Amino acid sequence: MQVFGKRKKKIETQNDTHERHNNVQKEKHTATLPEFTKFEEKKRQQKEKTKKILSGLIFRKSPEAAKETVSVKSLLRSETREVDSIRSDNRELFRKNGDAVDNDIHKCIKIFCKNLIKEADNPMTSIDDLSERTQNFYQLLNKRIDEEPIYREVSPEHKEQLLDYTEKYAITYMYQLLFCPPTTTDEEKDLNIQKRIRQLNWVSAKHVDCRINETSTEIHDLVYAAITELLGMDSAKAPQDKLGCVVRCCSKILSLMQLCVGGPASADDFLPALIFVVLKANPARLKSNINYVTRFCNASRLMSGEGGYYFTNLCCAVSFIENLTAESLNMPEDEFSQYMEGKIVPSNTWESALIMCEGMHLMNENLQKFSDYNIRSDKLDEDAEELRDAMIAFHDEMLQRIDELKQNYPLILKPFREPTDLDADDPCVLDLPPPLSPQVVSEKPKLHEQDSPESPDWRLTPLPDQTLTAVNYDFDLSDLSGGDLSTCEDLGTPGYLSMETASVQSLDLNAYHPTVVMKRVDDVGVSLLDDQPSSGSSLPSPIKPEPSSSYQGFSSQGWQIPSIPCETGAWPLGSDRNHN
């Protein structure tokens, strides 16, 4: 007996532990609240102000009244996205029932919304009038769906869905207008109940006779899930969605009560648990939400079915909390008032010990986690170090190997081989016309034959140094002559000119080489200029204006010229060989 009693107490105290935990959270929540409260009040005042202005305008029937309607519309526009999503969610329903049903339903919604908005604009209309109009609309629509021929084909199930859709669509659309309107004191009531619940944060499951047994984590999770669902009610917009939150919250409570009681839960267990959850959740705008659902949810839904039952229970819970006295918690008046004033906190040594136990447990768990993280971070550091060492080693090794390679294979620059190769590789070279015209070679044909340009060896061999300088010089001259042919004529160097023109006519630098080579053979180391008059004397008349004009093409070939000066210093060996 003793043991049992003790055990029971343990359970109870654990309940309290849980409570404390919640309380701590709540206090945190409370801390931020004063500003929030102020904000809410300010908001309300502002709303009232605008409403007054609005009503003033309407009373005067000034043209500004029309403007106000526009502002209402802009208020409603904020819901359009949600309304659209509701519509798209139900596309399937309308697809099944045809366009006629679709059009009719939307026509009804439109008319209803228009009328209601107009009604709401009138400051004389109370929220209850709007509520009644809405309920009337639900009934009329229900009747219409039952009687109108266009709905004859619709199955009862779909009829229900259509009604549901209409309610959702219309009320969500006017949410800003209908939820917690400034004409009511809803907001004030919200603040009152919020304050009240905050004052009651010390109430434990034991106080409200709730048999929640908080020993298992499963039950903890269910309590938290129920609280979350209840808190979700504020963010839902359509009345049935809010109701859905209540239903989900309540089914969580029922399943947790089932675990605690060990059988189907009755209302005797359920209501206290719901009260406990409401106290712990302290949902935002609780009263506004309840009133909104009561006013604008289809009354038939609220009077029957799961939703209706649970919602009624929620109303009961709220009412109980509002009217809670020492008597309803079965405790002496003075103890109650002390609790309310925060003079005493509900914990004795045993409870604090339990709280400590839970704290210690959590701390241990966290310490365990930390040491685990510590080990892992150490490991990570080690690995990082290792990686760094490996990288340094790799770097050093690479440097060493590069040094070795540098020593074994010293860098020798042989960059000048390529230009000659370029010409050799060019397949176009083979297609070129024969390089020399017979007129030039007439004096020494044998030499020419010896150094035939057709022989590939010859073409490939780099030109000797001296010859090349000569060529370069020659080109410079030719450039000059190209610029002004008359000067060339004045100089009286017909041979030179003819040679130039001939090569220019062939339009290829390679074609030019043979002539150069020929001259080289003639007088090695002697300037070409000096050479030319002798060779040029046997040439045909060189002065031809047309070729000289075409000579401009040569300068266009200038890009090939620099390749030759490049070779100047490159082949000392080659030039030696040539000399030899």
Place this chain on the structure above:
Amino acid sequence: MVLRYVEDKFNDQHIQTLQATFLNKKLNIGGKRINLAIWDTAGQERFHALGPIYYRMSNGAILVYDITDEDSFQKVKNWVKELKKMLGSEICLSIAGNKVDLDKERNVPVEVAEEYAKAVGAIHFHTSAKQNLGIEELFLELTQRMMERAQALELQKANELTRTNSMRRNIVIVDEDEPAPPTRSCCGT
């Protein structure tokens, strides 16, 4: 005991359910489709003040007391008074003396109970949740009475041309069993 009462009763003849706080039962009486919504209410004394929220818009009530517990019968009397006051005489009441299987320990005399029921216009039943006695009859009879009342009301209201003429009618079933839980039910035709 309340648990057993509700559990036994509904597991046998109603939907298999994990909870007994709220139940819907579809009946067919005289060719009329009836959706019986039975709501259990918390019976603890401290929640007594919340009663009106539950039985608002209800059509009938079943008040259950424990025949072995004189006190629970007194509570039934209180409930009857309150319901009559709040909902007028339109409400259909049934009083059920539960736990007739424990007849030996009876503390509420049958005559007293039946006389009282007659005096307030309620019908008395003897039930046993444990043995599933008299429960079907209890619900059926109440439903029938509620329907009759409903039809009468409908005619009356149709004449008055009020907008509520197509509204659903509810039945409160108050269960004043051992811990005194009133059960409430709504019924729509």
